[in-house]
């Protein structure tokens with residue numbers, strides 16, 4: 398049996414959008430007020446609603462997640478070495494470098510791919526000032542262990558929670574763990590404000606500091622109290638976020654159903670390893686659909702499957718490959734421990750399409766295609782150009798169309 402490719406590309410992510418009429422209505426308000434940015438009324442409303450949603454009073458909004466993280470590191474006075482993960486989006490490391498902080502990469506644990514606490518503790522030196530951990534794919538890090546280590550050694554504990562909006566642990570928002578968490582509100586995320594970033598933090602002293610830093614350091618019209626930058630969210634972003642926030646439960650539920658169908662179908666395909674289910678204490682957000690491809694069992698490499706899927710118009714992604722210390726700009730510059738788990742995962746990982754509007758029929762068809770490819774029937778050449786493997790068009794971060 399032949400399987401037909403999708404007529405139009407099925408991308409790894411696709412932004413959720415509110416009804417156009419609602420957005421249009423909100424735009425009319427923006428037009429009437431002619432107030433577009435600089436802490437406008439929608440940004441203030443959005444912040445209030447997020448405070449309620451996250452159950453934390455300390456919260457600051459930004460134009461994007463990367464700048465939010467850079468500003469957090471700057472405002473919190475993090476210096477020297479920071480222990481972090483090599484298995485993340487490159488922005489995590491960039492934010493450290495932009496603050497002249499040296500990332501010390503340590504290995505991840507194999508269950509949910511977050512920092513391995515034992516490796517973290519072993520890497521602490523007198524120069525270590527903080528731990529920057531990532532809730533990869535929205536799965537919570539080893540919160541308790543990391544917290545204990547940070548307290549024991551007097552280190553700041555920072556979370557890159559870019560993927561983790563809406564996640565709860567024991568009924569508490571993930572935004573309430575650690576000294577600071579950064580959430581990305583980018584269009585490709587489960588919840589977004591087109592572009593956007595959010596910081597939540599324990600110490601309310603940081604609120605004023607972050608507000609200065611994202612607004613050029615202005616105290617008032619004539620006084621600048623510190624060298625700030627421009628990290629402000631605008632009204633259009635806030636409007637999108639406000640409209641989508643009301644649909645969080647619905648969006649998570651749709652993703653849960655998609656995740657469940659994938660899990661049911663993929664568990665039967667040899668060589669496809671599913672990531673462990675979230676712990677019972679976790680309310681997960683189903684942000685991504687990562688699988689590991691075991692070359693021996695599957696009969697093809699992860700990259701072969703990745704390219705083959707593209708022929709069927711299924712644009713899966715390899716989040717996160719290559720590892721950060723393997724990018725040209727970081728090679729040789731940073732200290733690394735033994736990263737064997739991270740290396741293995743990066744060489745096997747594939748993130749399959751997941752977004753709230755993805756039809757369950759399409760999920761079924763994606764699984765049929767993977768099954769077909771694995772069975773050998775779908776392994777014909779059918780236009781595959783294996784040299785594409787080194788083609789920047791198909792490398793991470795490149796535009797897909």
Ligand code: T4K
Nearest residue numbers: 408409410411461462463486488489559581583584585794
């Ligand atoms: N820390 C972590 C752990 C992160 O994952 C990220 C961002 C950050 C920090 C930084 O946060 P931000 O500064 O971005 O707020 C995408 C996102 O741009 C990025 O936000 C995200 N992580 C990263 C994992 O993914 P690309 O370069 O892979 O995106 P792109 O353009 O290839 O799009 C991905 C898929 O989404 C494609 O299949 C196409 C589809 N798409 C994309 C956009 C922009 C759409 O259907 N519509 C759209 O509007 O980085």
